[in-house]
Amino acid sequence: MTTTENTLQIDGRRVAIDGERNLLELIRKSGIQLPTFCYHSDLSVYGACRLCLVEVEGRGLSGACSTPPEPGMNLRTNTDEIREIRKISVELLLANHDNQCPTCPKSDGCGLQRLAHQLGVEKVRYKSVLTRKPIDASSHALVRDPNKCVLCGDCVRVCREIQGIGAIDFAHRGHEAAVLPAFGSGLAQVECVNCGQCTVVCPTGALSPKPEMDETWRDLSDPDLTVVAQVAPAVRVALGEAFGLPPGTLSTGQVVAALRRLGFRHVYDTAFAADLTVMEEGTELLGRVMKREKLPQFTSCCPAWVKYAEHFLPELLPQLSTCRSPQQMFGALLKDRLPQSLGIPREKLRVVSVMPCTAKKYEARRGEFAKDGQPDVDRVLTTQELARMVKAAGILFHELEPESFDMPFGLASGAGVLFANSGGVTEAALRFAVEKITGEPLPGVDFHEVRGEAGLREATIRAGGLELRVAIVHGLGNAKALVEAVREGRAAYDFVEVMSCPGGCVNGAGQPVGRERDGRKKRARGIYEADKTMPLHKSQENVFVGACYAAGLGDIGGEKAHALLHTHYHGRPLAAETRSEERE
Amino acid sequence: MTTLSCETPETQDHAPALMKILERHERRRDRLIPILQEVQEEFGYLPEEQLKAIAAVLDLPAAHVFGVATFYTHFALEARGKYVVKLCDGTACHVKASIPILEALQKRLGLSDRKKTSADALFTVETVACLGACGLAPVMVINEEVFGQMTPQRAVELVDELARKEGGAP
Numbered sequence: 001m002t003t004t005e006n007t008l009q010i011d012g013r014r015v016a017i018d019g020e021r022n023l024l025e026l027i028r029k030s031g032i033q034l035p036t037f038c039y040h041s042d043l044s045v046y047g048a049c050r051l052c053l054v055e056v057e058g059r060g061l062s063g064a065c066s067t068p069p070e071p072g073m074n075l076r077t078n079t080d081e082i083r084e085i086r087k088i089s090v091e092l093l094l095a096n097h098d099n100q101c102p103t104c105p106k107s108d109g110c111g112l113q114r115l116a117h118q119l120g121v122e123k124v125r126y127k128s129v130l131t132r133k134p135i136d137a138s139s140h141a142l143v144r145d146p147n148k149c150v151l152c153g154d155c156v157r158v159c160r161e162i163q164g165i166g167a168i169d170f171a172h173r174g175h176e177a178a179v180l181p182a183f184g185s186g187l188a189q190v191e192c193v194n195c196g197q198c199t200v201v202c203p204t205g206a207l208s209p210k211p212e213m214d215e216t217w218r219d220l221s222d223p224d225l226t227v228v229a230q231v232a233p234a235v236r237v238a239l240g241e242a243f244g245l246p247p248g249t250l251s252t253g254q255v256v257a258a259l260r261r262l263g264f265r266h267v268y269d270t271a272f273a274a275d276l277t278v279m280e281e282g283t284e285l286l287g288r289v290m291k292r293e294k295l296p297q298f299t300s301c302c303p304a305w306v307k308y309a310e311h312f313l314p315e316l317l318p319q320l321s322t323c324r325s326p327q328q329m330f331g332a333l334l335k336d337r338l339p340q341s342l343g344i345p346r347e348k349l350r351v352v353s354v355m356p357c358t359a360k361k362y363e364a365r366r367g368e369f370a371k372d373g374q375p376d377v378d379r380v381l382t383t384q385e386l387a388r389m390v391k392a393a394g395i396l397f398h399e400l401e402p403e404s405f406d407m408p409f410g411l412a413s414g415a416g417v418l419f420a421n422s423g424g425v426t427e428a429a430l431r432f433a434v435e436k437i438t439g440e441p442l443p444g445v446d447f448h449e450v451r452g453e454a455g456l457r458e459a460t461i462r463a464g465g466l467e468l469r470v471a472i473v474h475g476l477g478n479a480k481a482l483v484e485a486v487r488e489g490r491a492a493y494d495f496v497e498v499m500s501c502p503g504g505c506v507n508g509a510g511q512p513v514g515r516e517r518d519g520r521k522k523r524a525r526g527i528y529e530a531d532k533t534m535p536l537h538k539s540q541e542n543v544f545v546g547a548c549y550a551a552g553l554g555d556i557g558g559e560k561a562h563a564l565l566h567t568h569y570h571g572r573p574l575a576a577e578t579r580s581e582e583r584e
Numbered sequence: 585m586t587t588l589s590c591e592t593p594e595t596q597d598h599a600p601a602l603m604k605i606l607e608r609h610e611r612r613r614d615r616l617i618p619i620l621q622e623v624q625e626e627f628g629y630l631p632e633e634q635l636k637a638i639a640a641v642l643d644l645p646a647a648h649v650f651g652v653a654t655f656y657t658h659f660a661l662e663a664r665g666k667y668v669v670k671l672c673d674g675t676a677c678h679v680k681a682s683i684p685i686l687e688a689l690q691k692r693l694g695l696s697d698r699k700k701t702s703a704d705a706l707f708t709v710e711t712v713a714c715l716g717a718c719g720l721a722p723v724m725v726i727n728e729e730v731f732g733q734m735t736p737q738r739a740v741e742l743v744d745e746l747a748r749k750e751g752g753a754p
Contacts, residue, residue: 166648167647168647169645169647170651180647182636184650190647574639
C-alpha cells in the first residue's frame with residue numbers, strides 16, 4: 001500500500017497511519033490533545049469516559065480510544081455536538097462528585113478539574129446526587145475516598161495488568177457501582193502492596209498517598225525533639241518538578257537546604273544506607289553463589305515487592321535477601337548511633353524519611369522495625385509532601401543555595417544513588433561483587449547491559465572464573481512472570497532485582513505526578529548523571545560505611561550487622577483466604 | 585541452582601459441595617458465573633467464605649469474584665428466607681402500582697429496602713426488574729409460584745397464609 005492510500009483526514013488535514021492501535025493515538029500524535037479519563041497507553045482500552053468521542057463520517061460518533069484507524073476515514077474532533085457531549089459528560093461526573101477541591105490532595109493535579117475548565121464547564125446543570133460514602137483510611141500508605149471516584153477504572157487496570165494483583169475491582173452496578181477491595185474491606189485488609197500506582201493513574205483524589213505532614217510539623221516544632229531527615233536518591237531528580245523544573249533536574253543541594261530551613265537538625269543521604277546495603281547484600285549473594293544455595297537471590301529493598309512475595313509467593317521468601325531496605329537499615333543505624341553522638345535519649349530522636357514511595361510508609365510501620373515500641377523510622381514523607389511543606393513554609397525553592405548533606409551519614413557513592421533506577425541496585429551490587437570476586441579494581445564502573453527500559457532485562461556477567469546471571473524486572477506483573485519462568489525451568493539466575501513501580505523508584509507513587517510522557521526516563525537519566533558527578537562510584541569506597549563497621553557493626557554480614565541490618569519475612573493471607581473476623 | 589516448588593496454595597479445607605461444583609467445571613475461570621449459580625443453589629446464597637474459596641481455587645482476585653457476584657441481582661450475598669418473594673417492578677408492574685405492594689409487605693414483615701429478610705428467616709422480599717409476565721401486572725413470585733394482578737391486601741394475605749402454615753404468626 002502506498003503512503004497516500006494509508007492516510008485518513010483529521011479535521012480536514014491528511015494524516016498518515018503508522019501502526020497506531022486506535023484513533024486516539026493517531027489524533028494525539030497529530031497534535032490534538034483529545035481529553036480522556038480512562039485511557040492510558042500502558043493499560044487495556046476500557047472506553048467508559050466517552051470524552052474522546054470523535055465524528056467518523058458515515059458512521060456517527062465513535063470513541064477514538066476503541067476505534068482502529070482505517071485508511072480513508074474522515075474524522076472531526078471538534079464539532080458543536082462533540083463539545084456539548086463532552087461538557088455533559090463532565091457535568092454528570094461533577095453532579096456525582098464531592099467537589100471540595102481546595103482541600104483535596106489532588107487539588108493541583110486533578111484531571112477532572114482541568115478538563116472541566118478546559119471544556120468550558122462553568123456551571124453544572126444537574127442536581128447533585130452524591131450520597132456520601134465512608135473514606136477508607138485503613139492503610140498506612142493510601143487513602144481511598146469513594147466520593148471522588150469517577151469510575152474510570154484506571155486504578156483497577158493498573159493493579160491487575162501492571163502489578164498482577166487485582167486488590168480492587170468494580171463492584172455492584174448502575175448508580176451503586178463502586179471500586180472496592182474484596183467484600184468492601186479496607187485496603188489494609190487485602191493483598192494491596194501499597195505501591196500506590198493506582199494513585200498515579202487516578203485522575204482525581206479518589207486514591208491518594210496518606211499524608212504525614214501534620215505529624216512532621218508537630219515534631220519539628222517540639223523543642224524537646226531532635227528531628228533528622230534521610231533523603232532517598234530518587235527525590236533529588238523529581239522534587240524540582242513541583243516547582244516547575246523539568247523532570248530529571250538534579251537538585252540535591254536544594255533538597256538539603258530546604259530540609260534545613262524546615263527545621264531538620266541533620267540531613268542525611270539514604271544513598272549512604274544503600275552503600276551499606278550493597279556491602280551486606282553483595283556479601284550475602286557471594287556466600288549463596290559459593291554454596292550454590294537459595295538462588296536466585298531476590299532483592300528486598302522494595303517494600304511493595306516484599307509484601308507481594310509474602311502474599312503470593314510464600315515459598316520464595318527464603319530466597320529474598322535478608323537485608324533490610326536502605327530506609328530501614330538507616331533508621332536502625334541512626335537510632336543506634338545518634339543518641340550517643342548527640343547526647344540525647346533515643347526516645348527524643350525522630351527519624352523522618354523523604355521517599356519517592358508510598359509503600360515505605362507501610363514499611364516503616366512493620367512491627368519488626370521497632371525497638372521497645374519505638375519505630376526505627378518515625379515518619380515517611382513522600383516527595384509530593386516535602387514539596388507541599390516547602391511551599392507551606394514559603395520557601396522559594398529556586399532561590400535556595402545548594403547545601404551539603406551532614407557527615408558522616410551524608411557521604412554516599414554513586415552506586416548508592418543508582419538505587420533509584422530499575423537496574424540500579426544490580427549495577428551497584430555488581431560494582432561490589434565483581435571486584436570482590438576478582439580481587440582487582442574494575443576497569444570501568446558502568447554496566448550498560450543492566451540499564452534500560454525493558455520490563456525484563458537479563459545479563460550474564462563474567463568475573464574471575466564465575467558467571468553471574470542477573471535479571472532485572474520492574475512492575476510486579478513482570479516479577480510474577482519471571483518467577484513462573486524460574487519455577488518451570490525456563491530461566492535460571494543468580495540474582496534478581498525487583499522493583500514494583502515501572503521504571504523503579506524514580507517513578508514511585510510518592511513522586512510529583514507529571515503529565516510528561518518521558519518524565520520517568522528523564523529522571524532515570526538524572527540519576528545516571530548524578531552518579532557521574534559524584535567523587536565515589538563504588539559502595540566499598542565509602543569510607544564512612546567502612547568506619548561504621550570498624551566502630552561497632554563488626555564484620556560485614558556478621559552478628560551485630562545482622563541484628564541491625566537484616567530482617568525476616570512471613571507469609572500473609574490473600575483477601576481470598578482471610579477469615580472475616582480477621583478484618584476490622 | 586535450587587528450583588522453586590510448584591505447589592499452589594489452594595488445597596485448604598473447602599466445603600466438599602463447593603469442590604464438587606468447581607471440579608465439575610474443571611476449575612475454569614471462564615465458568616465463574618455458572619459456578620456462582622450452582623453455589624447459590626447449593627447454599628441458598630453466596631456466603632463470603634465460599635466466594636473466597638472460589639477465588640483461591642480459580643486463582644482469581646477475590647475483588648474480581650466479589651465484583652461479579654455483586655453485579656447481578658440474581659446473586660444474593662446474604663442468607664435468604666425460606667420463602668423468597670420477588671416483586672416485579674418493571675415498567676408495566678410499576679405503572680400498575682407495584683410499589684404499594686412492596687411497602688405493604690415490608691410493613692407486615694418488618695423489612696426495609698436494606699433489610700430484606702425477616703428476623704425469623706422465613707421471608708425475603710426483593711424487587712426484580714422484569715419477570716416477563718407483563719400481561720399479569722403487577723406480578724409477584726414466591727419461590728417458583730407466580731401470582732398475577734396483585735394488590736397490597738392480597739399479597740399480605742398470601743404471606744400470612746404461609747406464616748400460619750409454618751406455625752408462626754408474623
